[in-house]
Amino acid sequence: MTQLRLTDLSKEFSDQVAVRAVNLSIEAAEFIVLLGPSGCGKTTTLRMISGLETPSAGAILFDGEDMTSVPVQHRHVGLVSQRFNLFPHMRVYDNVAFGLSVRGIPASKIKAQVHDMLEAVQLSEYADRFPSQLSGGQMQRVAIARTLVTCPKVLLLDEPFASLDTSLRTEMRSFLKQLQRDMGMTTVLVTHDQVEAMDLADRIAVMFDGELAQLGTPQQVYHHPKSERVARFMGHSNIFECTVLAEEKIETPFGPLDASTNGAAAGRSRAMVRYEAIELVEPSDHSSAQCQINRLSGTVEAVEFLGAVTRCAVQVGAHRLVMDQPSTSVLEVGQPVNLQIHRDHIGVLSR
Structure with a gap:
């Protein structure tokens, strides 16, 4: 050896x-x-x-x-x-x-x-x-x-x-x-x-x-890619502008999110979420406060069947997120959905 x-x-x-x-x-x-x-x-x-x-x-x-x-x-x-x-x-x-x-x-x-x-x-x-x-x-x-x-x-x-x-x-x-x-x-x-x-x-x-x-x-x-180029090369991602507010907290077009900031300094940056890291969840008025963190609401804008997964574009406010769900999921254009993103699946990228 x-x-x-x-x-x-x-x-x-x-x-x-x-x-x-x-x-x-x-x-x-x-x-x-x-x-x-x-x-x-x-x-x-x-x-x-x-x-x-x-x-x-x-x-x-x-x-x-x-x-x-x-x-x-x-x-x-x-x-x-x-x-x-x-x-x-x-x-x-x-x-x-x-x-x-x-x-x-x-x-x-x-x-x-x-x-x-x-x-x-x-x-x-x-x-x-x-x-x-x-x-x-x-x-x-x-x-x-x-x-x-x-x-x-x-x-x-x-x-x-x-x-x-x-x-x-x-x-x-x-x-x-x-x-x-x-x-x-x-x-x-x-x-x-x-x-x-x-x-x-x-x-x-x-x-x-x-x-x-x-x-x-x-x-x-x-x-945890270090740069946007690595992130894009390694797989499909939602990449968007953000502002690092404090350790593990960022402001995004989708509102404030808890995220893995990787020690990034406060200020403007970019963040990424892999398509498969966005979870489809049921709405619940009785969820714990912890479960409500990083929860978003939107409307399905496009659905694409890809065999193993169904790829969906979801309009969240004025912006769009793309997610991959199991192909057994039944999703239709115009359907309201609730999304959950775990903080460890959001990465802040180096400029």
């Missing part, structure tokens, strides 16, 4: 800065996901870790050892991409064994290691098949097995499931998550898929324009 540290890591191409002063510490056996839109610098960062790109500035350390100038073949990292890159003329066994054979490892040891790895990726019965006889998910497992059998210090994955269909992506995420936990390998994965990141990561590093915008657990990044 290897601890990985990036210190002021930067990369320039001609007059373009691809990565700018990224600082990131990754613990041994941790699963980190670099998440961001296309062109944000996440793949370039991964390629610098692997040694395929040379940093313009900064350092890359494995267990405190500076690897910045070490050639890719001496870093002992494993890289898996969305292209399986299997040898079509070789059987599964030989594809997995290839990295060991070029290192001159005795055939007897290769056989044992390949057998164990095929067991780990649940492909033992496919050892004699050719890549053309496998499904997309099976080919990706072979690519992962071929990488892991050499016992790399760090596993790097660049959009590994991008070429797979939706159901297969879900299956492969579950497989990879369990395999990474079983092997305890330090892992860095690059993706632009928020669901993939939240499902796999111990921590997510969100990147924009070559910079690290936020680092935290999936729950922290999703529920």
